[in-house]
């Protein structure tokens with residue numbers, strides 16, 4: 567009897583414990599739901615996001631929740647050398663994000679100028695420093711933000727021109743992407759609908775220069791060319807060359823000497839939410855984004871990386887930059903970074 571009573575008491579105690587755990591779990595999941603809503607509200611406030619109605623808000627909340635869950639599970643797993651963050655793109659699906667942000671237009675045929683006729687002035691470079699960071703040499707302007715306009719190609723080309731201008735004149739001048747978006751329209755480049763860095767260099771050569779950001783500020787939308795502003799040149803280039811394709815060693819020689827425009831595959835959601843560390847993929851499956859390689863180095867754990875300037879504002883990545891794993895296969899490189907690099911001469 568005593569034994570039974572004791573058993574019952576133990577049973578009761580266990581039951582209480584189980585119940586209280588269950589109810590804690592229950593209230594925790596309610597809290598989680600509530601806090602996900604709160605987190606969405608706080609996130610909206612932080613990034614100034616406004617939805618047109620409740621239906622849109624509900625739809626965006628679902629995407630936000632799915633992204634937060636993915637990001638937190640990724641970071642908890644901790645099995646990659648990079649971290650993700652709930653950044654300003656957290657209410658966009660990866661497809662939506664790619665549509666609005668990228669805009670590197672893969673050439674229809676490989677550019678004949680490049681593969682056949684282009685020489686590579688750094689081919690005989692033998693000694694390259696073990697690390698390079700063009701920011702510390704004053705050759706990189708602050709991070710810019712292309713907004714919802716697929717003109718990454720203009721930002722990539724402009725950053726490379728800003729770099730060579732600093733190296734050739736000693737002056738770092740922020741130059742105009744909007745001039746390229748509005749005025750470089752007679753060839754393949756199509757403003758917010760995409761373009762190519764090589765074609766942007768070609769435009770700057772033909773136009774005999776590019777004006778300043780201050781004179782022709784960025785609008786994140788297609789506009790008509792302001793010819794007067796476009797004729798007021800602040801920087802000039804004499805030509806441009808392609809780095810031999812699929813050759814990370816050649817890319818190293820070039821980046822050791824100046825900032826270089828590179829096309830990459832930025833299609834994955836890990837790229838969308840990248841926040842820090844050396845990015846090792848996954849990448850998507852197509853060259854779709856133009857950025858600028860502004861250095862290289864080796865991380866504390868010995869991973870070699872390219873230092874890449876992006877144009878998605880400074881809240882993305884490492885203050886607007888990403889370190890991408892380098893020397894992965896001596897060919898295309900991570901996210902095809904060594905497929906189509908090019909640089910201007912001045």
Ligand SMILES: *[C@@H]1O[C@H](CO)[C@@H](O)[C@H](O)[C@H]1NC(C)=O
Nearest residue numbers: 684685686687688689690691
């Ligand atoms: C590299 O060296 C080779 C052999 O000396 C020479 O023919 C070539 O013109 C050089 N290339 C450049 C870009 O200077």
